[in-house]
Amino acid sequence: MSENKMIKIFDTTLRDGEQSPGASMNIEEKLRIAHQLERLNVDVIEAGFPIASDGDFEAVKKIAQTIKGPQIAGLCRANDKDIDRAWEALKYAKERGRIHTFIATSDIHMKYKLQMDEDQVLATAVKAIERAKRYTDNIEFSAEDAVRTRLPFLERVVEAVIDAGATIVNIPDTVGYTVPSEFFEIIAYLRNNVPNIDKATISVHCHNDLGLAVANSLAAVQAGAGQVECTINGIGERAGNCSLEELVMTLRTRNDVLPYDTRVATEHIYPTSRMLSTITGIMVQPNKAVVGANAFSHEAGIHQHGVIMEKSTYEIMTPESIGLNQNKLVLGKHSGRHAFKQRLEELGYDLKKEDLDKAFVRFKTLADQKKEIFDEDLDAIIADEIIRVPEKYKLMQMNVSSGSFAAPTATIELEINGKVKKGAMIGAGPVDAAFKSIKKLTGSKANLLAFNVGGITGGTDAQGECTVRLEEGGREVLGQGAHPDIIVASAKAYVNALNKLASTMERNRIRI
């Protein structure tokens, strides 16, 4: 029997994923995701871009200090200042700390963005590796926009950076432009033509602009790539990155034709996906492969009949294999602390005692209002009670009157920096009145870009989950709020977004 090849999973949710509009996370949020990625057993966690801000530096440092299993990578441009700063944060992970440096190699990027020629880019790349070598042998180099790079030049760069000491060479499809057959050829070409290629692992990093990131990554694996860079839920710059759950579950489900393994503990996939959505407010579409709400639902009679007779008629993988536990304890108002704590732990939330107490009180309040508490309700409780940005503004109380007769009016009481303020406004509808009232009380100049309402679970007693996207001074944030009353959920989401804006402004106040 032939041995399957082991493919390394490099998770960049906390770096490229965080480059998704509105996905910025604070240190605590990044650390929470990092712990979950550790449970998921990825090989490498790219924790951030340390030169980008003091906040990102501290997040990478904290993750390097805390996370024990996976390697910890930090991204840096090909210059001394970025590399030194990256190592300053990564050094706490010792030999597990990976310096990931990059420079663009395509004609279009070199000409318009870097304003450098090929020789200058090659020399800069080699110099960067030499700088990184002062600190570690664990060095990854990325040729940004590799797919649109002239192959002979890409070949020269790859050979030169390996000679200089890079042990992982990443071939990104930065703009999601390639197709599987072409990408296969690029990776195969490098394997067959770069003389020292055996001294490094080939990595790939595919974007999803044409919806091909997973297919391209799989083609690269078949051509000999040993590491795939991906993100949870496929989040990332523009249309996102290769989705971790899709890639890993394809390799697992189709091992008959794809003889490759990963070390990912797939039963943590669903809780990780939910946790990321809860923290960033970026929900996955219902029909999303593997983790979408409908991925294991069967609506049509013929399908339902098939599944009743034998699940594998319409299910190519089991819900349990991704951690969708269907035999879980039912949580409701008669449930106790043990069952509550156990389910939270299964969902990846390892709470301190005081946080568990706070969440439990909120759980009981909700359980009085609705019959059954689902995992999604628990995520919302944790998001609301525990994973909160520092609260400059706090929603204390609100009252709304609306209907088809009287003008919708919202009276809001907020605590702002410890002082209570109260005000009322009329609006086109109750949500509009509530937002106007909050805006007036806080004096915010933020523009409302988007507002969405959804039910977290089914039924009229379900919690409403609202998201509010705000913009101010070029910064965009996404606020979330959950409550059985959707107007209250909307106001909470608006206040949460204002708190995120305030904390982002604070984080970016001192730029390097």
Ligand SMILES: CC(=O)SCCNC(=O)CCNC(=O)[C@H](O)C(C)(C)COP(=O)(O)OP(=O)(O)OC[C@H]1O[C@@H](n2cnc3c(N)ncnc32)[C@H](O)[C@@H]1OP(=O)(O)O
């Ligand atoms: C494909 C990718 O995903 S790459 C990663 C993208 N991620 C990010 O950019 C997020 C973090 N970035 C940041 O916080 C900021 O862009 C910083 C701190 C890195 C730099 O900020 P600024 O100094 O204000 O520069 P700005 O972002 O406007 O421009 C980028 C500069 O880096 C240069 N540059 C771009 N890539 C590289 C590189 N790989 N190596 C060296 N220099 C580079 C550009 O030519 C430009 O140089 P210039 O200032 O001399 O014109």
Ligand SMILES: CC(C)C(=O)C(=O)O
């Ligand atoms: C920095 C590199 C790896 C990147 O994110 C890209 O090219 O898309």
Ligand SMILES: [Mg+2]
């Ligand atoms: Mg990228």
